Amino acid sequence: MGQILKVAMPKGRIYNKAAEMFRQAGLPIPPDGEESRKLVISLPEAGMEFILAKPVDVPTYVEYGVADIGIVGKDVLLEEERDVYELLDLGIARCRMSIIGLPNWQPGIQQRVATKYPNVASRYFREQGQQVEVVKLNGSIELAPLIGLADRIVDMVETGQTLKDNGLVEMKSIFEITSRLVANRVSYRMKNNEIQQLCDRLQAVIGEPGLQLK
Ligand SMILES: Nc1ncnc2c1ncn2[C@@H]1O[C@H](COP(=O)(O)OP(=O)(O)OP(=O)(O)O)[C@@H](O)[C@H]1O
Ligand SMILES: O=P(O)(O)OC[C@H]1O[C@H](OP(=O)(O)OP(=O)(O)O)[C@H](O)[C@@H]1O
Structure with missing residues (x-):
């Protein structure tokens, strides 16, 4: 045994x-x-x-x-x-981690990104040489760009239904999960x-x- x-x-x-x-x-x-x-x-x-x-x-x-x-x-x-x-x-x-935003997103002077994954997001934007402020949320991340808390979000996408229902677009997939x-x-x-x-x-x-x- x-x-x-x-x-x-x-x-x-x-x-x-x-x-x-x-x-x-x-x-x-x-x-x-x-x-x-x-x-x-x-x-x-x-x-x-x-x-x-x-x-x-x-x-x-x-x-x-x-x-x-x-x-x-x-x-x-x-x-x-x-x-x-x-x-x-x-x-x-199976799903993917993606950068998501409103369809009309344009890079501004101050960029704020909301996510449940602050370490992943900070690392990604640092590697891209982009200066962003990362705000940690614990769920319903898609709300952030809709109500003006953040310009973009870093979150998971599986079917894309949540994005579609909230009028958001997947700008870039950063890794598979x-x-x-x-x-x-x-x-x-x-x-x-x-x-x-x-x-x-x-x-x-x-x-x-x-x-x-x-
Ligand atoms: N939409 C999705 N499709 C497929 N896999 C997902 C999806 N969302 C999350 N996952 C995977 O499932 C794992 C657990 O997600 P789940 O929603 O059960 O827990 P959680 O996000 O920690 O939520 P909670 O805070 O409610 O416990 C995630 O860490 C991810 O690997
Ligand atoms: O592409 P889809 O198939 O729509 O799946 C993606 C959604 O699933 C996860 O949320 P979850 O259901 O875990 O809820 P949460 O907002 O509380 O994290 C993730 O954060 C997205 O919101």
Whole structure:
């Protein structure tokens, strides 16, 4: 019998997609809501324990080692810059990070950018040699250019529906996002067999042709 693997799972839109992947890999984690509001789900027969975390906190739990591994969007990894190993691209919750603005946007003297990702945005504009003021918001980012808080936003686009409904345009896509499997550096050495086994099982699911994981 191996050691128990603690897995930080993001609540919200990634959860059911990731849980479905685990089930395909033979690990019967329940769908969202089925275990009431419990935040820790044990699967002793599989030697695993799942911690249901806020997505942005997953890299923190993994860096501190209270979770051995975790599932998190590349957007959060790039924003949080936590010291974790990125082991697998799960290919789920696919979207992109983009610069967005009003259709008539013109560069002004003072440029303000609103975003949930201040580190990603600051880094991007610095690399472009553009001086902008970055304002952190926590959601409904598309509101900012509509009500005059910011000239542009840096946010995620999946279908483009939110932009369309709010009369905004995608000016530039800056990187692609999918969910990743990450590991704590010490756990990766100490629980290498367990982590490797899980990676192999997930890899087999990812590699299966015709599998519908959206
Ligand atoms: N529209 C989208 N389409 C596909 N994937 C998305 C989309 N929006 C976000 N994601 C991915 O899903 C992850 C989690 O998003 P989710 O909305 O569940 O959490 P959150 O943005 O942290 O929200 P909350 O603050 O409500 O917890 C994001 O970090 C990103 O990787
Ligand atoms: O291109 P679309 O398919 O419309 O998806 C993009 C939207 O999804 C995310 O928002 P979310 O639903 O997480 O809400 P939020 O505004 O609270 O972040 C993102 O911030 C966009 O607003």
